[in-house]
């Protein structure tokens with residue numbers, strides 16, 4: 001564990017890492033990886049029972065709700081590094097990304113500053129800084145990144161492309177017999193498995209040159225959506241049936257939804273942008289989509305990773 005000693009504490013204590021978003025798809029893999037790598041891990045959860053297994057394996061579970069700052073007393077005490085993947089990813093009207101992605105993360109950042117945390121690692125979105133004015137649902141996350149960069153705490157921003165959960169959605173359609181893609185299916189992406197992302201997080205904790213740096217990253221394979229859909233059918237041993245839908249359908253749905261549910265409308269616009277734009281980050285990691293699909297194909301219908 002020498003590599004994870006806190007040198008500024010005289011090398012006597014391992015760096016304690018707080019993971020926020022720990023119950024989510026990305027955060028849960030980060031908790032597991034860091035715990036296995038020997039870090040003392042604290043994980044924030046609004047429902048601590050969701051992390052019961054990790055607690056049994058030594059993770060300290062802190063019960064709190066990011067949108068209620070009064071529940072966060074002591075959250076960052078003794079913590080050297082915060083890793084946050086906290087964010088809204090649903091079409092529901094409430095809560096809004098302003099309440100969670102921006103204000104929730106800001107509440108954690110305030111606690112981190114008060115407690116003397118040295119390094120804050122944050123999960124952004126690939127190209128989010130370039131499209132924030134066009135895709136307003138991304139603005140709260142970008143605004144938090146602005147605040148983090150000005151906070152005085154050393155920061156690392158990770159901007160990953162789509163993760164394997166989004167690819168599983170394509171696989172599930174293939175299992176049902178037909179994949180529906182918005183656009184021509186030619187846009188390219190190199191999706192990343194969250195376990196590979198977690199390895200990167202550990203690297204950024206350890207590597208001093210990762211401080212105050214942004215990383216645009218993705219997985220090892222660069223593929224078009226058509227290729228991904230065909231790969232899914234291949235894994236299932238089925239003939240590919242792929243239908244392409246005009247992107248304007250998503251635009252029109254987003255416009256119609258906007259007066260009643262601006263958050264849902266914003267995420268539809270975001271998904272439309274993602275699936276019709278190249279989303280390729282620096283290739284990292286070892287886990288290939290083909291193997292992930294083969295694993296899913298070998299599982300029961302409802303099996304998940």
Ligand SMILES: NC(=O)c1ccc[n+]([C@@H]2O[C@H](COP(=O)([O-])OP(=O)(O)OC[C@H]3O[C@@H](n4cnc5c(N)ncnc54)[C@H](OP(=O)(O)O)[C@@H]3O)[C@@H](O)[C@H]2O)c1
Nearest residue numbers: 021022023024025026027085086087088089160161162163
């Ligand atoms: N997954 C991807 O493909 C991907 C790719 C690039 C960037 N990102 C970024 O990474 C973030 C996390 O992605 P993910 O896939 O891990 O999302 P996720 O599975 O939905 O996890 C989100 C986390 O945020 C917490 N959260 C959400 N709303 C909350 C609220 N109102 N109060 C308290 N906690 C709340 C969730 O807690 P609960 O479990 O209690 O709901 C969960 O721990 C996204 O928001 C996105 O900006 C994701």
